[in-house]
Amino acid sequence: MKTTAELKAEAKAMLKGRWGQAVMLNLIPTLLTVAVMFFVVLSGLIGFFIHGSGDGMVASVSEYQQSNASSGGTGLVSSIISTLFMSGISWTYLDLLRGERTKIEPLKDAFRGFQGVFIVGIILIALLTNIFTTLWALLLIIPGIVKSYAYSQSYFIYYDQIQLTDEKPKVLDTITASRQLMTGHKGRLFWLDITFIGWYLITVLTVGIAYLWVAPYISATKAAFYNDLQKNS
Numbered sequence: 001m002k003t004t005a006e007l008k009a010e011a012k013a014m015l016k017g018r019w020g021q022a023v024m025l026n027l028i029p030t031l032l033t034v035a036v037m038f039f040v041v042l043s044g045l046i047g048f049f050i051h052g053s054g055d056g057m058v059a060s061v062s063e064y065q066q067s068n069a070s071s072g073g074t075g076l077v078s079s080i081i082s083t084l085f086m087s088g089i090s091w092t093y094l095d096l097l098r099g100e101r102t103k104i105e106p107l108k109d110a111f112r113g114f115q116g117v118f119i120v121g122i123i124l125i126a127l128l129t130n131i132f133t134t135l136w137a138l139l140l141i142i143p144g145i146v147k148s149y150a151y152s153q154s155y156f157i158y159y160d161q162i163q164l165t166d167e168k169p170k171v172l173d174t175i176t177a178s179r180q181l182m183t184g185h186k187g188r189l190f191w192l193d194i195t196f197i198g199w200y201l202i203t204v205l206t207v208g209i210a211y212l213w214v215a216p217y218i219s220a221t222k223a224a225f226y227n228d229l230q231k232n233s
Contacts, residue, residue: 001228001232004191008221008224010221011097011217011223011224012217014093014220015216015217019216021103021105022104022216023212023216025089025092025106025110025216026089026211026215026216026219027106028107029082029089029110030211080126083122084122085110086219087159088109088111088113090155090156090223091113091223092109093220094159094223094226096220097220097224097227118162120168121171121174125155125175129148129154132147133148133151146186150186152182153182154177154178156223157169158171161174181230189225192221199218
């Protein structure tokens with residue numbers, strides 16, 4: 001198994017000469033995410049002023065609940081869309097690491113997860129893993145976190161199975177395969193995430209601008225992690 005330093009070095013070596021393409025690949029979902037967040041905030045403000053009462057513009061309890069339900073639904077849709085984008089982006093880095101392609105096509109690769117052969121499976125994986133993780137988190141926070149790491153490789157496994165067999169695997173089988181693959185390795189991935197904390201701080205200090213470069217680095221390293229797991233499983 002490769003160390004965290006080796007996985008990061010592999011990711012940086014793969015991105016060398018491709019940083020411009022990688023930034024453009026990440027720019028599309030970033031702009032769409034910002035647009036969705038702006039829409040949610042704007043909708044909330046409009047709803048507040050429309051439904052606010054004259055005495056201080058305080059919304060009624062029912063209006064407040066409806067607003068929360070609407071925000072929750074928007075948040076779920078936003079999360080699924082983000083997952084579709086990040087899946088396609090991660091698969092692109094995985095192909096590059098494996099030498100199955102030599103360049104990034106930002107406009108095409110950003111939407112790989114939205115292709116007909118992938119989209120339904122990715123959405124179902126996102127929904128089911130979210131439900132499972134939430135149920136585990138109801139017991140205690142730690143089990144929920146552990147399970148989120150156990151299910152983390154589902155999207156890579158789903159992609160690989162389709163590439164190898166030209167058939168869509170069962171979603172529950174994919175999640176189970178991820179859980180089995182991650183046995184004994186959840187701590188490694190957790191530590192890998194910890195090592196990126198400094199980069200997240202830089203992202204905050206640059207008001208999110210640095211994330212255009214940080215995100216490809218993190219995604220490529222996560223792809224290297226999965227590729228290493230598969231080679232040694």
